Amino acid sequence: xxxxxxxxxxxxxxxxxxxxxxxxxxxxxxxxxxxxxxxxxxxxxxxxxxxxxxxxxxxxxxxxxxxxxxxxxxxxxxxxxxxxxxxxxxxxxxxxxxxxxxxxxxxxxxxxxxxxxxxxxxxxxxxxxxxxxxxxxxxxxxxxxxxxxxxxxxxxxxxxxxxxxxxxxxxxxxxxxxxxxxxxxxxxxxxxxxxxxxxxxxxxxxxxxxxxxxxxxxxxxxxxxxxxxxxxxxxxxxxxxxxxxxxxxxxxxxxxxxxxxxxxxxxxxxxxxxxxxxxxxxxxxxxxxxxxxxxxxxxxxxxxxxxxxxxxxxxxxxxxxxxxxxxxxxxxxxxxxxxxxxxxxxxxxxxxxxxxxxxxxxxxxxxxxxxxxxxxxxxxxxxxxxxxxxxxxxxxxxxxxxxxxxxxxxxxxxxxxxxxxxxxx
Numbered sequence: 001x002x003x004x005x006x007x008x009x010x011x012x013x014x015x016x017x018x019x020x021x022x023x024x025x026x027x028x029x030x031x032x033x034x035x036x037x038x039x040x041x042x043x044x045x046x047x048x049x050x051x052x053x054x055x056x057x058x059x060x061x062x063x064x065x066x067x068x069x070x071x072x073x074x075x076x077x078x079x080x081x082x083x084x085x086x087x088x089x090x091x092x093x094x095x096x097x098x099x100x101x102x103x104x105x106x107x108x109x110x111x112x113x114x115x116x117x118x119x120x121x122x123x124x125x126x127x128x129x130x131x132x133x134x135x136x137x138x139x140x141x142x143x144x145x146x147x148x149x150x151x152x153x154x155x156x157x158x159x160x161x162x163x164x165x166x167x168x169x170x171x172x173x174x175x176x177x178x179x180x181x182x183x184x185x186x187x188x189x190x191x192x193x194x195x196x197x198x199x200x201x202x203x204x205x206x207x208x209x210x211x212x213x214x215x216x217x218x219x220x221x222x223x224x225x226x227x228x229x230x231x232x233x234x235x236x237x238x239x240x241x242x243x244x245x246x247x248x249x250x251x252x253x254x255x256x257x258x259x260x261x262x263x264x265x266x267x268x269x270x271x272x273x274x275x276x277x278x279x280x281x282x283x284x285x286x287x288x289x290x291x292x293x294x295x296x297x298x299x300x301x302x303x304x305x306x307x308x309x310x311x312x313x314x315x316x317x318x319x320x321x322x323x324x325x326x327x328x329x330x331x332x333x334x335x336x337x338x339x340x341x342x343x344x345x346x347x348x349x350x351x352x353x354x355x356x357x358x359x360x361x362x363x364x365x366x367x368x369x370x371x372x373x374x375x376x377x378x379x380x381x382x383x384x385x386x387x388x389x390x391x392x393x394x395x396x397x398x399x400x401x402x403x404x405x406x407x408x409x410x411x412x413x414x415x416x417x418x419x420x421x422x423x424x425x
Contacts, residue, residue, distance in 0.1 A: 020091035022123045022401050026310055026351055027300040029121030029149045037074050037387040037411045041366020042321025043343025045289040047277030048225030053415055059225050060168030061209040063158025066110035070102040074411030083402040109159040118152035121178050141185040148178035170207040183248050191244040198239040205232030223279040232270035236303050239263050266302035271295050288322035298350055315350035339368040356398040362391020383413040
């Protein structure tokens with residue numbers, strides 16, 4: 001089974017597939033939700049970031065700085081160019097990112113609830129070969145498809161425990177389904193074999209976070225942050241079907257004695273992750289942050305179905321990002337009120353393929369465009385956020401598949417003040 005000497009089938013993605021990455025074949029798919037567009041525009045460097053009014057899902061402790069009720073929704077378009085050495089193909093995808101609702105409980109505490117796709121799986125890959133059968137060379141085809149992923153509903157709470165020190169906790173319920181199939185075709189053989197795995201998964205995960213900031217000089221402050229995401233215990237109900245077909249599109253036939261089906265319940269765990277970040281700046285005008293993330297080696301033996309191709313290991317990610325906002329309260333220049341963001345990142349994935357590390361690296365750009373006039377900001381602030389991410393995953397020179405990608409994201413944020421006592425003059 002030589003998964004990464006395969007060709008990538010080029011096709012437009014659909015709502016079923018969510019993504020078209022051959023690297024989503026491992027585990028429960030590729031991680032999809034990694035923060036809102038505001039922090040993703042800074043390459044995800046949000047662990048130490050505590051911008052007032054910003055929805056930061058990276059570290060629940062940052063909720064202690066929330067002063068207004070915030071609604072935010074985001075979506076994303078992705079264009080991917082695949083390079084497998086012998087061929088190049090492209091895919092396009094549009095997907096929902098998140099819907100989040102955050103409410104301050106006091107001047108020092110807030111809660112947050114939201115929904116988002118947590119992982120996505122979507123691939124169609126195949127491999128041609130020749131086999132010697134009864135003294136003659138016969139063409140063979142191995143065809144692999146998969147789709148689905150995990151969805152997430154989460155709730156978070158953050159509070160300033162003592163001056164300048166905040167703590168937070170987040171709890172999430174994960175649920176979803178993946179379907180994967182393999183099809184083996186041999187030339188001149190009347191019937192061929194198809195195997196399908198359907199996994200129904202559910203479980204919970206928890207994250208703890210801490211933020212601290214202190215004055216350096218004038219209006220410049222030092223920001224420190226860290227999170228610990230605990231191992232998440234997951235349940236997996238798996239249906240396994242092996243059956244003979246004449247054509248790939250044929251369905252499972254209960255009445256065929258050669259066909260086989262079984263159902264089993266398994267358990268597996270999502271890996272622990274630890275993130276730490278440091279930043280400096282006057283967040284109402286500028287900020288620069290550096291962040292590192294460690295992910296322990298996953299154990300997918302009860303959810304994966306291709307283990308011979310990958311060696312799982314611990315992963316790491318480093319990000320550098322920041323923002324600049326000339327004057328958030330400017331009354332004569334709209335451009336001065338825009339928050340401009342940028343970042344760059346480097347990551348080593350939690351798997352090796354054919355003895356090679358799979359690396360992900362790229363740059364990000366973004367902007368927060370205010371809709372509300374300055375004189376009305378005592379009541380509400382509306383922002384439109386745009387985000388661009390260009391990067392590359394994997395290397396074709398290692399005998400793997402290189403994914404060059406461009407992501408374009410948009411989100412809308414409405415900040416409002418609840419329970420505000422009006423004054424009349």
